[in-house]
Amino acid sequence: MSEKFDAIVVGAGPAGISCAYDLAKGGASVLLLERGEYPGSKNVMGGVLYRKMMEDLIPGFYKEAPLERPITEQRFMMMDKESAVTFSYKGMEWAKEPYNNFTVLRAKFDQWFADKAVEQGAILINETVVLECIVENGKVIGVRTDRPNGEVYADVVVLADGVNSLLAQSLGFHKEYRPDEVALATMEILKLDKKIIEDRFNLEDNQGCTIELFGDATKGILGTGFLYTNKDTLSLGVGTLLSGLIKHKIKPYELLEYVKSHPMIRPYIQGSEPQEYLAHLIPEGGYNSMGKIVGDGVIVIGDASQLVNAIHREGSNLAMTSGRLAAETILSAKEVGDFSERILDQYRTKLLSSFVGQDMKKYKDSTHHFDKFPQYFTDYIPMVNKAASQMFTVDGSSKWEKQKKIWSDLGTTKEKMKLARDVYRAWKVIK
Ligand SMILES: Cc1cc2nc3c(=O)[nH]c(=O)nc-3n(C[C@H](O)[C@H](O)[C@H](O)COP(=O)(O)OP(=O)(O)OC[C@H]3O[C@@H](n4cnc5c(N)ncnc54)[C@H](O)[C@@H]3O)c2cc1C
Known part of the structure; x- marks a missing residue:
């Protein structure tokens, strides 16, 4: 048998990294497997990172993390074809330490965050796809990867492989999601001079603005758009339920082009240069679409378990919290040497009684x-x-x-x- 760890975490996104960080900090041997060239290389997010959940892990993280801008203003734009009703809140209390939330670019942020887990003792291996869980007598005992002799074993496997989690699906934990349970989002990162961004969005240095777009941004299809300020780029995107795109026969990039040319958005992005185009699914089925999240020797966290609050555009914070609660549960299971579903089920109990479970239930029908x-x-x-x-x-x-x-x-x-x-x-x- 090849090497055995206390835990294998599949996927180095916010959920997986948080879990690996706390496990390693708690003295467990952890292997973090990521299919991308590096953590974040394949990850997509509009870009709002919530301070509280990061501080719970790494106090004062904002002093060294590669963040874009502290968000000092949040605007909400209800758009028609040639008009918009906008309301906003701007507060100087968000412009100083410890700040509120931040915009981030995941390709930079995830890499830094994963390095922090490695500093705690986690072993990170990139460019490794986990093909399946190894199951023996109904218990997950490891994973099979695409590397030669790529079987690795652990007391617990944590599935943090993101939306659609094929690994959880193959264990029978959830079915394939319907098009009305996932949204497809496309976004562009647009390069623009820092000073121009600050002038256009009425910002001073080290201040940021987010604009959420409703209504005509999605041509009336259920979904939202967003326009966020980074240091010297803008993140502009739009996401709608997959079922809406199918029904209205609209291609996602057509919707993004529509938003870019909309008279309420065009002046903000004028003169910018597209730097990157990204597309990703978002789990939006809510509480009723959550599948099984615990089994013998296995725990599912983050997007892999549908943890997204679409009404409040929160996902990364739910992912991090679920990762921390999973780590806490695994460390207690390690103390008693029992990784059965009965013991690991503490994770489900903790998750459902935390703000994550409460919010998932609150918006279950939205x-x-x-x-x-x-x-x-x-x-x-x-x-x-x-x-x-x-x-x-x-x-x-x-x-x-x-x-x-x-x-x-x-x-x-x-x-x-x-x-x-x-x-x-x-x-x-x-x-
Ligand atoms: C356009 C868009 C905008 C968003 N905006 C926001 C926002 O502003 N704020 C917010 O909080 N949330 C936002 N979200 C949601 C947020 O991005 C997710 O909720 C969050 O990334 C979930 O983290 P995760 O770690 O569970 O999954 P992910 O971040 O998707 O990470 C999963 C990781 O697993 C890896 N992986 C997958 N399969 C395998 C495999 N078989 N083997 C090895 N590795 C694997 C992937 O490469 C990836 O690194 C947005 C999402 C999108 C798409």
Whole structure:
């Protein structure tokens, strides 16, 4: 038999690295396997990294990590074809230590983060694809990789291989996801002079802005777009449910081109040079799509277990928290020398009672709801834009007349009742 570890972690994304970091710190022997040339080389994210979850792992990480900008302003743009209603919050408390959140480029960040796990004692091997789990008497005892004699063994295998986790699927932990359970996102990293970025987004040095795009950014299909500021690049992307793209026969890159040429976005990116084009799936099925996450000798974490809060564009923080909770569970299992499903199930209990499980349950019906009732994006956002245009146009009519006009544009009494019902329904699924 080849080498045996306490744990093998498959996938060096935020989930896998966090888990490997804490396991190694806790004295376990850990092998971290990554298929990419280096951690982050294949990874895609709009780019918001949440400080709290990183600080839980590495206090003061922001003093040395390759971060782009601290986010000091968050804008939300509800877009119609030639207009947008925007609201935002900007706070100087986010511009100073310990900051709030940061924009990052995963190719740089993941590499740095994985090095930190290696400093703790984890062994990282890149360019290694895990082909399958080795199962003996119903227990996972190791993995088979694409390297010659590539079998490696461990007391526990942690699957952190990201959305669609083929490894968890082959163990029968979840079925193949339906197109309405995953979103497909495409994004570009656009090179732009640092000073121009700061002028266009009203930023000072070491300040950053995120803009979330709703409505026409996705041509009304359920999904969102984003435009984030990095040091001297912008991250611009758009993601929609795969089922929406199929139904509307739109190719993902066509949607991205549409956003780039939209009159509300074009001025921000004018003169920029595309540096990188990226595409990736996002698990958006929510709590009801989560499969089995614990078995004998195996734990599933991060995107591999559908841990994404699409309403709040959170994923990396859920991934990191799940990685830490998995590490905590494995270290206790190591103390008693029992890696059975019964003992490892503590991970599931801890995860579901943490903010991760709470939020997954809170928004369990949100994707399904907004997918079933597309009028929020197709009708109501244009309606808000039209009302704003009418209200803010000074044309000699009184404000009473304007309010009456806006009210009558909401339609017949029946249509107004439907609108009120939809607002109530939306409140119920996200409350
Ligand atoms: C366009 C886009 C924008 C996003 N924006 C945000 C955001 O702003 N903020 C946020 O918090 N989240 C965001 N997310 C979600 C976030 O990226 C994910 O939730 C997060 O990366 C999940 O981490 P993970 O470690 O579980 O998976 P991943 O980051 O996908 O990592 C999985 C790793 O496993 C490796 N791997 C896969 N299969 C194998 C195998 N068989 N053998 C070896 N290695 C393997 C992969 O190469 C990869 O390195 C976004 C996602 C996308 C696609």
